Amino acid sequence: MKSIRSVYRIGHGPSSSHTVGPFRAALEFGRRHPDADGFRVTLFGSLAATGEGHGTGKSIRSGLPGAEIVFRRDVPETELPHPNTLLFEALKGGSVIAANRVFSIGGGSVRFEGEEDDEDREVYPQKSFNDFLTVCRTQNISLNDLMDHCEGPGLRDYLREIWGAMQAAVQRGLQAEGTLPGGLNLARKAKILFETRCYNESADVTMNRVIAAYAYAVSEENADEGLVVTAPTCGSCGVLPAVMYYMQHDRGFPEKEILDALAVGALVGNVIRTNASISGAECGCQAEIGSACSMTAAALASLYGLNNEQIEYAAEIAMEHNLGLTCDPVGGLVQIPCIERNAVAAMRAISSVNLSRFLYSTRKISLDDVIETMYRTGKDMSEKYRETSHGGLARIYHANSCPQTL
Numbered sequence: 001m002k003s004i005r006s007v008y009r010i011g012h013g014p015s016s017s018h019t020v021g022p023f024r025a026a027l028e029f030g031r032r033h034p035d036a037d038g039f040r041v042t043l044f045g046s047l048a049a050t051g052e053g054h055g056t057g058k059s060i061r062s063g064l065p066g067a068e069i070v071f072r073r074d075v076p077e078t079e080l081p082h083p084n085t086l087l088f089e090a091l092k093g094g095s096v097i098a099a100n101r102v103f104s105i106g107g108g109s110v111r112f113e114g115e116e117d118d119e120d121r122e123v124y125p126q127k128s129f130n131d132f133l134t135v136c137r138t139q140n141i142s143l144n145d146l147m148d149h150c151e152g153p154g155l156r157d158y159l160r161e162i163w164g165a166m167q168a169a170v171q172r173g174l175q176a177e178g179t180l181p182g183g184l185n186l187a188r189k190a191k192i193l194f195e196t197r198c199y200n201e202s203a204d205v206t207m208n209r210v211i212a213a214y215a216y217a218v219s220e221e222n223a224d225e226g227l228v229v230t231a232p233t234c235g236s237c238g239v240l241p242a243v244m245y246y247m248q249h250d251r252g253f254p255e256k257e258i259l260d261a262l263a264v265g266a267l268v269g270n271v272i273r274t275n276a277s278i279s280g281a282e283c284g285c286q287a288e289i290g291s292a293c294s295m296t297a298a299a300l301a302s303l304y305g306l307n308n309e310q311i312e313y314a315a316e317i318a319m320e321h322n323l324g325l326t327c328d329p330v331g332g333l334v335q336i337p338c339i340e341r342n343a344v345a346a347m348r349a350i351s352s353v354n355l356s357r358f359l360y361s362t363r364k365i366s367l368d369d370v371i372e373t374m375y376r377t378g379k380d381m382s383e384k385y386r387e388t389s390h391g392g393l394a395r396i397y398h399a400n401s402c403p404q405t406l
């Protein structure tokens with residue numbers, strides 16, 4: 001399995017597969033063709049369906065200034081090698097001098113057709129989560145010991161940089177006010193949620209409100225094309241930072257323990273990415289928010305010092321109860337249902353850890369089984385529910401059907 005370092009990537013929102021991935025592909029294609037005097041980039045599949053709302057053209061043009069962007073919505077997904085396909089063409093004197101099909105495979109990763117993907121080298125002989133648990137059990141080491149051994153020096157510096165970017169996104173999001181771009185007229189809510197205390201608010205309600213505010217803060221930054229960290233994607237980038245930020249800043253857990261927890265969360269995300277998918281275009285929102293929820297549950301269980309079986313069970317519960325979750329972003333924007341969904345997933349991750357504390361010894365379903373189930377469910381899911389905005393809320397939503405009072 002490859003390094004956990006590509007699970008968390010710093011980049012601009014609102015969508016890792018629609019902005020971060022295409023931007024990285026554009027940079028690379030431009031680097032390969034310095035002689036070209038122009039570029040044309042054609043978007044297919046989910047990129048063509050929701051790329052406008054997700055700002056794909058703008059991201060590509062930041063990597064390839066002046067590139068012509070073509071949306072091909074007439075090609076059925078069954079004729080594409082991947083739901084997120086791009087065709088890059090380098091032009092000179094009006095003629096095409098080079099072309100590459102590129103696939104944006106989720107979380108900001110890309111693969112040029114016929115080449116290996118752009119990930120780091122293989123660093124783990126293990127592939128499933130059970131493989132990791134077995135090594136830890138037989139060698140009597142922790143998951144963090146194993147990751148430090150396989151990843152080598154620099155892992156802690158990487159995690160510290162990532163954690164800095166996650167915290168900065170929470171802090172910026174809590175300060176920001178106004179309306180998100182894109183035409184849905186959706187007000188930012190993180191600041192209000194953070195500052196508005198209910199009458200007679202209990203400690204539990206305060207915790208949920210504050211964590212939700214942190215999740216909104218990051219997700220609203222993402223929707224506003226701000227700098228966020230994929231965890232494992234941009235659309236689901238608010239879940240893990242919200243819970244970890246609360247644990248450090250409101251509950252006093254030291255940064256060193258937060259970094260260890262982030263590593264465990266990344267390991268779960270890496271297993272999902274390796275054996276299934278983290279792409280909404282490939283497997284629906286269960287692959288994005290379900291994965292984020294599972295990673296967060298594992299990270300939190302690790303932070304609480306629970307054993308590896310409890311960590312696995314927390315991650316399994318968190319994924320299992322997101323199975324079947326569709327991707328149906330209204331207007332092709334990463335706002336409704338995405339922002340609220342990040343907050344709900346953060347709370348669900350906490351509930352999953354609470355259950356895992358008590359029931360782990362009676363569990364029947366492994367994390368690996370539920371990951372495979374998620375993947376198969378995603379493959380069975382209609383294209384309408386895989387980041388095309390052709391079904392679900394994206395079809396039913398009518399502006400002004402519910403007055404906004406904020």
Ligand code: SF4
Nearest residue numbers: 235280285288327338
């Ligand atoms: S519905 Fe889920 S998968 Fe789809 S764009 Fe929103 S967060 Fe991403």
